[in-house]
Amino acid sequence: MNIHEYQAKEILRSHGVNIPPGKVATTPTEAEAIAKEYGVAVMVKAQVHVGGRGKAGGVKFCKTPAEAKEKAAAILGMDIKGLTVEKVLVTVAEDIGSEAYVGIIVDRATKKPVFMVSAAGGIDIEQVAAETPEKILYVPVDVRYGLPAYDAMRMGFFLYQDVKQARAAATIMQQLYAAFMASGCSLAEINPLVVTPKGVLVAVDGKMVIDDNELDRLPAIAAMRDESSEAPSEVEARNANLTFIKLDGNVGCVVNGAGLAMATMDLVKYYGGEPANFLDIGGSSNPEKVVAALRIITADPSVKAILFNIFGGITRTDDVANGIVTATKSNPLKVPLVIRLTGTNEAEAMKILKANGFSASNDMDEAVQQAVALAKGGKAA
Amino acid sequence: MNIHEYQAKEILRSHGVNIPPGKVATTPTEAEAIAKEYGVAVMVKAQVHVGGRGKAGGVKFCKTPAEAKEKAAAILGMDIKGLTVEKVLVTVAEDIGSEAYVGIIVDRATKKPVFMVSAAGGIDIEQVAAETPEKILYVPVDVRYGLPAYDAMRMGFFLYQDVKQARAAATIMQQLYAAFMASGCSLAEINPLVVTPKGVLVAVDGKMVIDDNELDRLPAIAAMRDESSEAPSEVEARNANLTFIKLDGNVGCVVNGAGLAMATMDLVKYYGGEPANFLDIGGSSNPEKVVAALRIITADPSVKAILFNIFGGITRTDDVANGIVTATKSNPLKVPLVIRLTGTNEAEAMKILKANGFSASNDMDEAVQQAVALAKGGKAA
Amino acid sequence: MSIFIDKNTKLIIQGITGRDGSFHAKQMMEYGTQVVAGVTPGKGGQKFEGKVPIFNTMVDAVQATGANASVIYVPPAYAADAIMEAAASGVAFVVCITEGVPVLDMTKVHPFVKERGVRLLGPNCPGLISPGESKVGIIPGGICTPGPVGVVSRSGTLTYEVVDKLTRAGIGQTTCVGIGGDPINGTNFIDCLEAFEKDPKTKAVAMMGEIGGTDEQEAAAFVKKHMKKPVVGFIAGQTAPPGRRMGHAGAIISGSSGTAAEKIEAFEAAGMGVAKRPKDFVELIKARLK
């Protein structure tokens, strides 16, 4: 789960990280009031779950409250990479002496959280990694021991010559690590970590991505979810316990299992079609899920044909068949439907479908080819 | 460092352990007031750093506030194994269904904290260990992982058949472990852990021993030290950074290094004497320490002779010699002094001592024999 | 022969009285797996289906039955602890079916099982099956048949799809292993490839990877360097956009790494057969079994 910059900063602040004062505004007037309260120059920053806000004009420096109001008016409602800006963070602008990057991700190779730190901060770390990898220090953390003081200090010295700044940075590494672990992060970063001309370290931007699997045990973090900043179809899918990702094609796919769902999308493409989505109904054969899946897919006007691809293992294919019948009775489909079912209770499923006027195949390639043809306006083979 | 039962219980309570309500009284009237406040039967318990309070009459059940006053009057001021009772804990008396023992120590062999749990609680665990070792379950904890839930549960099931009680016990194990680690304990125990007739688990007695080396970083724990409950000579020694333990003999010993100090005591015994103390002045050659050491030793009327045994490594023997001269000038000794010095700056030390009328040897056995003879009223050889 | 499990595998089911645990316990028993015990705290002393003894703890279960493997069906919040309990109890092989285990839990579990020399399969995996010998997990027994092909895959239903096609084409399997779709898991492709290379009955390997990470690339390098047996590979997620997680927590293309294209390239560089569609496995494997 993505959380907003202001939320990540709240978490980091609660772990002791030095963060410039800031508040969220949803209207230009609120933004003006916050800027007035601080009485100094501020930054107005779009709160959206997407990178490149700055380049898109979503981050502005404002000398006066009036300017903050004006810039907030421009940013609120702005569309950044398909997402509408609903909130801005109004935060005290810091004088910047130097900018560093500090981040932690869970690394698959070492199976550990790994720090990445670089004195080349303020820009995209993947760019630094690609162009000047020697400017990044990677420090894996063995969670059994936590982040040892010596490793934190080593990172401090990698960023700063001055021992006081190195120590301050080491403290921030510990705070960031504590926040990362306590918040169930898969990524946490401070970019830039700024040293002001007076030599003080400040975290000017913060980002966190939370492991969805942590949300059940971290209700305070789970409550940070901002559904207004997500695609409505994905919100609905999540609430129905489906995994759904919208794509640009016209063949709607309903599949059980993530691997098979990806393979189905690939096969659509292989046979010359374009998948409209990734949709995994998971292992359960609850007919409700099938109903929700069809509702979400049919809401997309670009979908020209729908393909079910179900391999029944735990999933009972007769349950899926019943779900299809129920869903299409209450909301008759306006696009053709191709069904492939095989595995557990296949015979019953076929009987149910036939009794309700559906045809079905048990061959994946055949079904995919049919769906692709139908989406192109052709007829089912 | 030992802390009192009521202090250990405060710590355990702060970690969530279910502890009966209780308060400390230093007068019978206070004890009566506390009992009145609770309005139920109470226990009045002597707070002293020594085992076997119960057998010594330091723990009493009181049905009424009047009885609490009377029993507190009897216990306060009581002498238990040489220590005077200055405080009593007045605590709500629990109905007892069953009693278990739960403790953690740092184990030298496994180099880990080790849980010991036994359904045979309420009595001395060393007795259980000696007589019925199969009644104790030992569970070492790898501090890198903490106490795993499954091990806590295993201990719960070792104590209780009932799954609810087992789970409640598992929770207490986690709380006790957290308290143990957070308080820098070398020992922490709940004995007895009681199940009331209603099935509720309550920690009726608690004990903690703190690793002295932790006190610098745990000021709140360090502040729990109760000097009124320690021998004054040991308090003074600690404040002077000396390690001192009073013994029953008459040869006072001042030595540098714990191993040599023990070997010196043993040699006193070997040559027919009895050491009056263990005293280690440590590695520093600060003359102040020598002064304090002599003050503490001479305060003991049973000391009939004093033996210095110094092997100068880091310790400069001339510093020790200067300390002896300073100390004996301000407080002339009433008992004979035997000095053995060797090692770093031995020649200077001998010169200083000779110039001030002291004789000294560089042979340990010779010096010990002399001191033993002098303590027996003989003459120096 | 087979890898990891066979006729002699004596299995404990952790969470045997739960919804999923009890359902699959029956399936495994029907398949012929030696299910020697179950573990559910508080139900120690009872029997599952009137015959499998239930214990409160893994230590009790192992001591009483001499089991050498366990399979875990407990909710995600308890899965990490269940894995560690199993690893500490004396079994040599632990399969965790549970989906949704926090990845930070796995950063702790991983060294725990490793320092005990225990093999973990999963979490978030369908388990494994050695057709005709033993099944541990949830792979439908009916689609498998004994034979010479080792199957290893990140996913569940995609495995079924391929195994089903192989079986229908008359090509049986030594063992089918689902390693799971999480970013940190106990057993990876290389572990399985190494075991298949050593297994005398396995003559060829079918391997189904996914986008995300570099495990498939490392597996390809392993094939090139250490394997004499032919391997055919497939990558799911060729059409997936970067930065979006395709269901599996591990299936995410980050930056310039983890794309299907680079994985397929690695397969080709290793001289592996590359299946473009799941059905291609049939002909590619057949050709390599000749």
Next chain:
Amino acid sequence: MSIFIDKNTKLIIQGITGRDGSFHAKQMMEYGTQVVAGVTPGKGGQKFEGKVPIFNTMVDAVQATGANASVIYVPPAYAADAIMEAAASGVAFVVCITEGVPVLDMTKVHPFVKERGVRLLGPNCPGLISPGESKVGIIPGGICTPGPVGVVSRSGTLTYEVVDKLTRAGIGQTTCVGIGGDPINGTNFIDCLEAFEKDPKTKAVAMMGEIGGTDEQEAAAFVKKHMKKPVVGFIAGQTAPPGRRMGHAGAIISGSSGTAAEKIEAFEAAGMGVAKRPKDFVELIKARLK
């Protein structure tokens, strides 16, 4: 020959600019120890006594100098971290002189150094000396002389006492090791006995134990089972009362265990010589060197 350190030991001093660190750095350099670097965070780039380069971190120091050992003189609150830093930096041998390290810190440090295969000596120990070759720690060089006796002890000044007596009697030492008086330490008696047994120059061993714990009993069992070389033992604390800590955190008799009597009995049962007084070592060792 010698154990653990010799002429080729290249040493880093952690805390080289501190009060104790700088004093003993000079002593070691005077003795002839190859002190190749110091570490003090924030003083990287400076030089100690105009010749020994100082680094901010152990990794920097090891990379620049190829050191293979380190010795720690930092305050107790930082000692555990310093040990782990050393163990992770690539040196194979770490000596921690610092006294007062919390024992719970050591429960974490112990597996850390162990899983890296690093030897730790201490904490709360005087270090060690291989007379004429190298000295690491605080044992006064002047009381030692090269020769055939290995010395191992829990304590500092008691070691000096015995070594001094040996030297005055013309009996030199291969290596004198102080393992320290804490309940959890890195190197124990058995480690040293094993090394002395393997060292061709060592012909006999003098071992000074203390009350508390069972290390001496286990050492005696090791002597009986694995050693061909003669060992003479001594136990300090014969007159100590139970339950009181005799200075060293480890020197405490708890319950019925850790008494001098049982340790001496174990020595006798192992066929070891038993010194009743420190001075007895001279004759007992002399007899065994013939």
